[in-house]
Amino acid sequence: MTSSDRAVLTRDGLDALIATLAADGYRVYGPTVRDGAIVYDDIAGVADLPAGWTDEQDAGSYRLKRRDDDALFGYVVGPHSWKKYLHPPRRRLWRAAKTEEALTFTAEPEPAERFAFIGVRSCEIAAMAIQDKVFAVGDYADPQYRARRDGAFVVAVNCGEAGGTCFCVSMKTGPHVMSGFDLSLTEIERGDLPVYLIEAGSDAGRDLLARLPCRPVEANDITAADAAVAHAAAQMGRTLETDGIRDLLVNNPDHPRWDEVAARCLTCGNCTMVCPTCFCTTTEDSSDLDGGGAERTQRWDSCFTLDFSYIHGGSVRSSSKARYRQWMTHKLATWWDQFDTSGCVGCGRCITWCPVGIDITEEARAIRSDLTRETKP
Template sequence: MAKADEAAAVITVEGLQDLLRAIRARGYRAIGPTLQNQAIVYDDIESIDDLPRGWTDEQDGGLYRLTRREDEALFGYSVGPQSWKKFLHEPRLRLWTAERRGEDTSVTPEAPPSDRLAFIGVRACEIRAIEIQDRVLVGDLYVDPHYKARREGALIVALNCGKAGGTCFCVSMHAGPRVKHGFDIALTELLDGTEHVFLVETGSDEGRAILEQIPHDLASSREVDAAEAVIAQTASSMGRQMRSDDLNELLMNNLEHPRWNEVATRCLTCANCTLVCPTCFCTSVEDASDLTGERAERWRRWDSCFTMDFSYIHGGSVRASTKSRYRQWMTHKLATWIDQFGSSGCVGCGRCITWCPVGIDITEEVCAIRGCDASAEESV
């Protein structure tokens, strides 16, 4: 599990509480999974009592519900409707404020945030999604200063998945379930009926400094093997599969495939899939002013390629049909994203399947274009 020169540690459930306390003491705002509105969502946490102890989720196409587990796992779910994108690439952000005083007008850009965030329970697929957004928003000539400030100050407490969701296919996208890099601290939750502990790995100097502040023991070979078994079991129980080695060529060679017409009869163009996706980054800007005309603001908000206005230019929308908008989303996510950024834009989290009101399944659509039986689709 851990690097060859770093031994894994073990902490108890009480040790996890100590970990949260140490993180907060270092000036971080701790954010993690909480139970709200019959879903697991990310929000501020102060203690392990805020975590979804003993709860899990059931997911399928267009279906999400919480159910009780038979144990007291703190992270015994897959992923909820939100991703960490909500905190790094905010849904709505004021960009600047303009004020007029007589003949003078001043424009004040919105200052980048200064608070430091600690993300608790970040899955491997979500770390991969953050890396993809890094490439888009700070990895090129034009840098988003607000994203950059959030990202540089963030502490990542990762989690090796102990449960695959019904719509997960991260193995197919080489994005999980094992956390390999991009973390400060990584946890694996271990429950065997008598013992409830966490295997801990560190991936940065900050992570090592935090671990040194809390009680911990050196992990035994039995505990390391148990963590390996948890990850292996999760990898072997994916809810979906999708061959991913040839997606760019497959989709670009089938832009007029009849399946695009078929899926368009079901798609509501509601944009749910893009809003829950951890990598989608499209935005629009809105200007607003007060009634006196003395103050104006520009706001950036999430947008979606599924909305008619998103591709509007003088004379109308470039993608007026449902078919063209669904095709744009799927081909960009799985194919032309590779041309733009060097990787797929999909991490296999399955959110787009779960939160589609009519249960459209991206893995099924790929399989249909490939001309295969969905039950026989294999990951590569």
């Protein structure tokens, strides 16, 4: 990394970053406070960011709390992930129109809008890379996803603290952003207001950085940034032992723990909706009342719905046990067979937003510890 790749921004400089992205034609999204949570939405400047807020998270629990400083990124992740922009919850695939002369089908055009994402965490960049393997490569790549992803400008943020349900260190996805970003920020304390160590990770990032009002980096900026990330890494709320986890889950479909978790699971699908890597969808057709047109829509679905595994006469996974086991085994085990990666990045959202507090790390630990106990002499 050269000195032109790295600088320090003040809060005004961060405002200039957002304004420059907007002036360059990006629609800028970032974290903002709404309805008692930090969610991603349109932002126009630093004033829209969650200054002075943090989140307290545990299994089935999420609360916003005031911080005793003015940090802009002093929280971890909320219920939203960036997949809502790259892989939207609902989108039209095509529309058909019928006239007396002809029936025409028109595919939904590729989106022209380019997005800039402000505040993308390391685990979320890992999640984007996982969804790329699903949507952006191979014979069945989705051109709409590809267009959104190719047009996206990613401003990452290194975590300065971890949440109560985070386990990115176990999944080797964070908290330090290593790749997959255009610019990265590390919030560091300096006087009354924090400043931001900014680093370029792409040519587009380098070009934009050259146009921002910044000051050169000093040695103590780097020390402070490294200390902030080390603090987050040392503070993980959860851990997950990943050694041999594929075989552990694949070889134990009848473990009694699946019955225990099924007795608690509501099959609500919250865990799949908040997960940044879950990608399953269904399609719905609708027609105009006058018979002149019809359209096909794709929307997010979940392996926790009964209809998701419905095939000619019944659902393959009719019990909550079968559905929870499918979800967790796919995430942590068979995703490796399918995509050569884990399906989990350790963001902790499924733990926080599960209404009954089911914890994927605890379920994996329970199965592993029972088996370890059984095999001891």
